[in-house]
Amino acid sequence: MRKLIFGMNLSVDGYIAAAGGDLGWSEPSDELFAWWLEREQAIGLFLYGRKLWETMNSYWPTGDRQPGATPAEIAFARNWRDTPKVVFSSTLGEVDGNARLVTGDAVAEITRLKAGDGGPMRVGGAALAGAAVRAGLVDEYEVVSHPVLVGGGTPFFTALDSQVNLDLVETRTFPGGVVLTRYETRR
Secondary structure (H helix, E strand, O other): OOOEEEEEEEEOOOEEEEHHHOOHHHOOOHHHHHHHHHHHHOOOEEEEEHHHHHHHHOOHHHHHHOOOOOHHHHHHHHHHHHOOEEEEOOOOOOOOOOEEEEOOOHHHHHHHHHHOOOOOEEEEOHHHHHHHHHOOOOOEEEEEEEOOOOOOEEEOOOOOOOOOOEEEEEEEEEHHHEEEEEEEEOO
């Protein structure tokens, strides 16, 4: 069975994007970017909702060819491009690159993928991840808190139907006061 991981940058008040989709407050330090790169290189399959797919796909397919791209950004772009992706959307007609589109029941497809063989999967996008959390499919949470209050926007966690108990497995502080807390779901 594959492991499903949900992790993103978020503000201390719990948002992954500020109002209007602003992400400027979550600019990673070199050390944090290197940590994300290492984590992403261990992922066998990315699961994206439409909005996160559009954000990632607008930059990373050519991120290694951008002027001034750092070695870490080059490695991240190449890894992102090479890693298979599943995009969940009822409004997109097609996706490109190393991705396939699922327009049906996301929870059923994630359950099917999770039961298969392969490396860990990462779920991203608030609505998609929220559905996976509510279905009890997420095995690990990577909460990367930035020292900012944005006051509203897209929350990291959506409403739950029941309590989810977690075990803390790692904490780490990055430059600029960014704090990682990593949890595993207690089964």
